[in-house]
Amino acid sequence: MDAPLLSVRGLAVDFRTMDGTVHAVEGVDLDISEGETVAIVGESGSGKSTTAMAIIGLLAGGGHIAGGSIRLDGREISKASENELRGIRGRDIGLVPQDPMSNLNPVAKIGTQVAETLLAHGLANRQNVSQKVVEALEAAGLPDAAKRAKQYPHEFSGGMRQRALIAIGLACKPRLLIADEPTSALDVTVQQTILDQIGAMTRELGTAVLLITHDLGLAAERAERVVVMHRGKVVEQGPAKQILEDPQHPYTQSLVKAAPSVAVARLQPDVFSAPSPDASPRGVESPDGALSERSETKRVERAEGESKPASATASDNIVEIENLTKVFPVRGRGEDFVAVNDVSLAIPRGETVAIVGESGSGKTTTARMLLKLFEPTKGVIRYEGKDIASLNRADTRDFRQRVQPIFQDPYSSLNPMFTIERLIAEPLEFYKRGSGSDRRKRVRQLLDDVALPQSMLRRYPSELSGGQRQRVAIARALALSPDLIVCDEPVSALDVLVQDQILRLLGDLQREYGLSYLFISHDLAVVRLISDYVCVMKDGALVEAASSEEIFTNPRDPYTRRLLASIPGNELNIA
Template sequence: MTTNIPQTPNHEGEQPLLELKDLKISFTSSTGVVDAVRGANLTIYPGQSVAIVGESGSGKSTTAMSIIGLLPGTGKVTEGSIMFDGQDITGLSNKQMEKYRGSEIGLVPQDPMTNLNPVWRIGTQVKESLRANHVVPGSEMDKRVAEVLAEAGLPDAERRAKQYPHEFSGGMRQRALIAIGLAARPKLLIADEPTSALDVTVQRQILDHLETLTKDLGTAVLFITHDLGLAAERAEHLVVMHRGRIVESGPSLKILRNPQHPYTQRLVKAAPSLASARIQSAQEQGIESAELLSATAVAEGTIPEMEEKVIEVKNLTREFDIRGARGDKKKLKAVDDVSFFVRKGTTTALVGESGSGKSTVANMVLNLLEPTSGEVLYNGTDLTSLSHKEIFQMRRKLQVVFQNPYGSLDPMYSIYRCIEEPLTIHKVGGDRKAREARVAELLDMVSMPRSTMRRYPNELSGGQRQRIAIARALALNPEVIVLDEAVSALDVLVQNQILTLLAELQQELKLTYLFITHDLAVVRQTADDVVVMQKGRIVEKGRTDDIFNDPQQHYTRDLINAVPGLGIELGTGENLV
């Protein structure tokens, strides 16, 4: 494998564009002062790409927001300095910072849906940025808006400028944010998790375009991300943050190949894209991938010899009624003649980009959506032919863990009530004392303290909530669990913990998983079989090793090649495996 990590140029003798010196940022809360960033030092040179990596709460976004003077709430710089282009901007007022925002320092925020005004046209929002930074006279504004959107990779920019955010896909909205961030030709662009909500292929397109655009303009880029593979592939220099401190800093390749700090070592080990690269590397060197995966409890016993089909999908089709451009009724074929099966005790991954139909298939497998035609067989029984009572009984055997751990638990229910609810509905577990014992047992299974049952979802982190969602799914002793993007909203370290937990539970309880995901790196680590979907149809299916080692379809190759960091040559240092 070859690496495509940007090589670090020598900046010796060059004037830094940005310099953070002993930066300390604190927030005042009801319980006192909380130090979010403690003595951070960071240097960025003109045209350089730098990435700050770390899990949620590490202080990376807080550091970035302090540079542009947009610290939330009670946050303020209490010590140290921020030097930008030779000027100390640390203590500037909001009015004084306006001179720097947009024109000197651009920002591409994390979530395009919440950072674009839903009632303003895209062109109006770009125009606002141009007007605020006095980029062009009013008479040239519309022409410049179209140019900026075209530069950001939006086709037919003049027409797109007249559309609203809801008429754009996620990738198009992200391009619009990049256009706004670069509209005034800033010297520094802060990209805060710029592609975390996007599919890998769209992510690659956006990052490729951003890289080309910033190089052409000579713009320095500061990436904020929790994806170490992405950071390493896109940045010359890596900065690792943990609990408000910079624990390691240096050239990307050097840190990846030989991480010094224990936290960085854990990040490198946990990153799915890098773990996938290690599997690839091990296979090329003739090492059994199972030997490598046993460290994360993914391998042993997950590929049984039996070929028993627990779920079989036959010629599944689903159509939706939609309105055409003139209000005419049209049919959208979201799932088109899909057939595959899931082997008992294994993990089958259903992968594809957004809109490929994978979640629609999952909803039909769960009997939450009726097929237009075709069958879903569970242990030979056609689920579409069952009565309401029989479907209710079947629910005990087929459970689901949803994507968003924040949205899938009722905020008004205690954790005890969240897990106990399926037991009550299905009249399982006898009296309250027996149900309480079962909830305690389920909390033990997902490695959560029993005291958690008295808490509420808002008191838990994302990873803890997902553990509770898994405990709830296990409450009725199911045979099959559908995992719908169950780890995509989590940081890499938490993601790694959840994947390890799922693998351990699969071994212990002989569970079968149908894993819906667009993350090929996670698939490489966890799945036994892969089904690849595109535009409602299956384009390829087979054993995971076969698909990754010798993909037959161009689309599958594109998906695999788009995994950030998969092409990084890691070496065989003991810190990496």
């Protein structure tokens, strides 16, 4: 048998902290052959990203390789100097990091950042670098690449920024590509494009791929072998199909059991239930603007004898959006950009409405107008029957307590200078909720709710994994006990076990307090689990809106059918 391209033996990684040494990775063995795709899966903090960063020599401050061997094509690189590693990075080992905002230079154009990689490794010169940049961006699935190359990261959506990172990682056609959650911010159709591109490289160039992911469907569909990590150790590894269809280790079994799937129905009554047994609220509006009555009996009934939340009333909507349009002026162009075009929908009280669509479809812009972060160009948003554009200062202050966001990117939405305790307590302090001791008690309760240990209180966001940061963001949104939560990709950064916990937490809160959710997501399997209604957006317009059951079992629009067909692992039915 040929020697593997990458061979890791007994890898140990330690981090020096104020509380002592943390053994983040212990005794990891891993092989990747030429042209092979290997996926490492595991919950947030399991050591999968740390293993990948150790291989490429990019461990965070305080981290170091404490033992073991890393061989690339027979060459030991675990003790390589920084100069030697610079020669390896990019040309031999490419990297697609997890977070686009902290890995793209905010003051440099996208094309400039791709060009830097090509020029540094001698793969382009000043005469042809512009064309090479466009080719790299097109290969990563970025439309209108020549124009996009001249734009800055803040002008891109989250998915577009992730595609720019993928372009940088693939630009030098490396022998090994480390992809750390490369599609976590992408909708399913673009995800498919990117993964198809990576697959084409594997076949045509013999490029190997180390895929770090919490998406078991993606791992099952795209990897030949799967490595399962838990608490810094490899607990199981083998062929992908075998691992996912017949897991042997209890931890692997729990991962597979928690994985969402479009094949399963919405979470059952013990998790999600109605705010009232007699409630029959109106549903989402159809694309033509007509508000339709709910066409089916509520699928989940409140248990007999359970009290009805005070906020819940029969047949009403907490939010009604009519003919909403948002136009952004674009400098240097003769025409403006229409981000949202004549969208109408309603959010029934105590229920979940999901908006799905590709990156750039307008779903996040719609959510931000509801949050009063953007002013609509046209149209009306009513909260509790009141036009939010007409709210005075006192009413706006009350509105912002009752409507809370959970943003997509936990890296940019958390102040890096605040401890976790201060971050969660900040809204309580701002609105003067309770005494100091009451706030501290509430913060600890919220940490328990989102499955974080009390030891996190004194830490800073930089000391947490991506999934842990997102859980902090969710805890902060829940601090004021709002009536409506606008969730913008709230579980996209979470592994399946924590994702399952958070979805069940949101369900428990909805049942107990009659909460309403607007859920923005590109993960249709998650949407299937939690939503009562689904609105499908494309190019700023609403193309289909119906109950979740109808969307997933009888989609009418060709675009909706294409979205469903693009879900990774759909055919494998892991749930």
